[in-house]
Amino acid sequence: MLGASGYAGRELCALILRHPNLELQFATANEQRGTRMRVGGRELDLVGSDDANLGEADLVFSALPHGASKQWVARAREAGSRVVDLSADLRPGNGCDGIPYGLPELSREHLVDAPLVANPGCYPTAILVALAPLLRNGLVAADSAITIDAASGVTGAGNSPKRELLFGEVADDYRAYGTGNTHRHLNEMRVVAGALDSSVDLVFTPHLLPVPRGILATITVTLAAPLADVLAPWRDAYGNEPFVEIATEPPALRDVVHRNVVRISAQPLSGTRRPMLLVLSAIDNLVKGAAGQAVQNANLMLGLSETAGLPL
Amino acid sequence: MLGASGYAGRELCALILRHPNLELQFATANEQRGTRMRVGGRELDLVGSDDANLGEADLVFSALPHGASKQWVARAREAGSRVVDLSADLRPGNGCDGIPYGLPELSREHLVDAPLVANPGCYPTAILVALAPLLRNGLVAADSAITIDAASGVTGAGNSPKRELLFGEVADDYRAYGTGNTHRHLNEMRVVAGALDSSVDLVFTPHLLPVPRGILATITVTLAAPLADVLAPWRDAYGNEPFVEIATEPPALRDVVHRNVVRISAQPLSGTRRPMLLVLSAIDNLVKGAAGQAVQNANLMLGLSETAGLPL
Amino acid sequence: MLGASGYAGRELCALILRHPNLELQFATANEQRGTRMRVGGRELDLVGSDDANLGEADLVFSALPHGASKQWVARAREAGSRVVDLSADLRPGNGCDGIPYGLPELSREHLVDAPLVANPGCYPTAILVALAPLLRNGLVAADSAITIDAASGVTGAGNSPKRELLFGEVADDYRAYGTGNTHRHLNEMRVVAGALDSSVDLVFTPHLLPVPRGILATITVTLAAPLADVLAPWRDAYGNEPFVEIATEPPALRDVVHRNVVRISAQPLSGTRRPMLLVLSAIDNLVKGAAGQAVQNANLMLGLSETAGLPL
């Protein structure tokens, strides 16, 4: 485990510690090297990245910061380990092609036994799992724009000390950020969504929520034609998925926090000239949006049960 | 003041108490009649509606519940008082036509010296002030849908004891409600917006935020043509408005709480086939979205300075 | 499971569902009978208490309201079931003597194989586990008063809809309640503490915290004599306890939520005429303070491993 001291890293340590088939070999955190970190009821020794024996592990998780992760992924691969990279460095749309994108619900076949997987971003996880059944089946009106307003809990911004993330600044507040289609997750979504349907635009506005964790994406879609059975696309796509929940009521953060699931609802929008749909998708940004999905990918890469060690 | 014990009623009492030209004659709250309510540092006696001498006041504010307000408005009018009705009963789209709609930034001329004004809903205030400059000038693409995702603090739902509004339910949560274009504020917005531009649809999805107060509306618009100066429509419309702020950065709840303002930003959306705009609008739901706007309307109705007694 | 719809009831259902040796036979909730309740990813059918076959279960948990629980406990006993009663009805100081008090860390011997156990209150759990090693060994100055200021998350007050528990009332607030030594948990603590050392007074002031869950008790004790090793009383008493953590740093809610532990620190107070000690004790009010402790007791009553199914 490289980069254990961030929010995703800590969550991942906790999942590894209670995973029936995984054992934590080392946990690195360069700034806190030599200290101990409490995870659940356990104390973990933190070491520097240089002190980790990368080859010792069958699989290395990297939750290092974007930019810094890439070189450590390369080192771990050279040392013979499989790697799940939680950073953005190797994801589609970031200049890296051909590396399997770890969204099992979309492309499980490329992940089984893979030596290296790019773990998706939190927003892309919530949004792409929700949109894929529409895009893949040509259900979205051609040349239309899909409007995605999403809100994320604060842990999505990491635990580096920044003034704008202080409790005194975030509490009682709510704001958009990365506006104007400029958020760095947008390109990741465009590449993956564009491969499914290249005729639609994505408009993405993220917001910062005064809650510790959770993402809700509110997605407005113009349909090519009205849907007879509004939930059918998701039932068809995900009926057997252990980590997708199709809901008849709008999902709330409360339904998904601390769980490795995407919870999705869909509902027609009344009173519009063209047929439109409201799709809502909720995840825990630290679980299905990061650490839980990383374990899910590791399970596939190592030939374990996909659900092993994951909180349903 | 009829209906003083709800969140909007209490806020309005506080504003009246420090208004230089208004004096509070009575404060009613049927369930709490005979008790005292603390407002700021003062104690107010609460009486029953039947015990209020409606004719004694030059102007009566009604913050009674929707449905119950209408009859009391009629009684106060009969008693010779001017009335600002904060309920939905007399607003456009609720079966009542011809009653001036108290959004001074849109139609001040109908409010000056008016005997009766329907105070707008909180969401409509944030959204209509933001949209009017686009709609009125034909800047929105014909036959397009405007997507409005809005989030409101909990006081927007009132202070009747309901399980889903308990701290233990709302804290750390976030969810959409009134989904599928079914929220009762939508009709109010459609009527007012439709009078400005009848060729566009509104898609409205409200959300419940775990904060005490504030509304942020995230509005995505398809434009008829790109705008050379993106803020020009708002500067032209509101350059002299005391209660509208045009911002170059996205507004946050923090910028507007406890203040009687609408704070608006606009920004082009990059990478879309058609020209699109992101408009963000923030208000305090209890001030500009209710009590502050009621005082603003009362000021106009009584020939006082429009800004008298209002927190800028 | 009687009384499944409150916060403790829901938490207990979740624990039972993932317990390796327990199976949930029924979940009652009279007001919501006929509806389904989501617990984690599962849906539970709620039935009325009258529809539950009490004899069908080896052990019945009652999380019914105080006052209402007693009669159902009697019925379940008559039907031949063992019972853990989470209400206050059968606890010491409430007029019921001789029923084993379910604080295993104090009196495990009375709980093993017991047919009926009164599950302690949340405040008493945090406070009595912290105080017992001092009281039992005569370490507290005779005739002194122990000052206990405690703060609890909102779920401690239950989920009945009350105005003072609305998000709009609790958020950003903090207050004492049940002041003047009047809280109903005080008698329970006095009886149990008095049996260990009858020469000291308890002064108890609870506070309402704007957090969903967790209790922190801040306890100030005047000592009979200075302690050479300040943590020794707790180490001696609880060195082998699976659910007690002795900490060298003050415990925080964050350390204990979602876990079945009491976390305790102790530290001398400098600059006082007489030797004084600060003891801090933290629990999750819904886990070690209610549902988790109920499972711990059930494990003992049924001869299972005491830690079975409990989140460490």
Added chain:
Amino acid sequence: MLGASGYAGRELCALILRHPNLELQFATANEQRGTRMRVGGRELDLVGSDDANLGEADLVFSALPHGASKQWVARAREAGSRVVDLSADLRPGNGCDGIPYGLPELSREHLVDAPLVANPGCYPTAILVALAPLLRNGLVAADSAITIDAASGVTGAGNSPKRELLFGEVADDYRAYGTGNTHRHLNEMRVVAGALDSSVDLVFTPHLLPVPRGILATITVTLAAPLADVLAPWRDAYGNEPFVEIATEPPALRDVVHRNVVRISAQPLSGTRRPMLLVLSAIDNLVKGAAGQAVQNANLMLGLSETAGLPL
């Protein structure tokens, strides 16, 4: 105004801007020099401390950090300005004697027309105003310890970016800090309290609350003798004080935030061997605990009405 960018500094700027008799000459913030800070609806230019013409102002407020303030206070005095120092540098117990301590409710006579005043800390304000009527009149049992458990909102810790103050760390949490009678405000309280009654000890345990602002002090006192009229000491001492509220119910943060008041209740503790009293005291740490009190002191120093510009 020196040090305008911290929480207290910003609050003080806001108060100065709406004060009828004060005018803001400059606002310094060394790290943000050259930028603008939004205060309410206004934009303030921030300059470096070196760029401020200290002699230009009749009175200088310093909200500079502890340690750094002292030298700037000296410079401002040399330049001929009166000074209110909000830092701890010149307060009693910090090695500075003879400088008037700006708690008007205790010693107004030393503040009128004073050239330099040390503005009290937030905790000492809440606690000393509450305790003075007991201490001054010998009502506390000799050789007893007064137990003070206090909880403060996060702005009390300032707005420097520290990891432990991030929203993701503070939300849903509650913890004691500065435990064992080690908090730096304790000495300030001991000196001032000791001058009123030298026979009692203070035991002080502060806690960090997940709220933006407000302090509640829970004070347990052993009395020399029972009080016939429990509120009489405070009524006698503060009956005419504009900024002290004596309450019959326990005060809550909600009662005092955004207001320049100390709100105090007192109540006997039942069931103890010796007569004991529970005193609760609440303030807004940024108003009566910092900026509001600074203005109150400035009003006295400048011969203005003591209540001028202060939110009751």
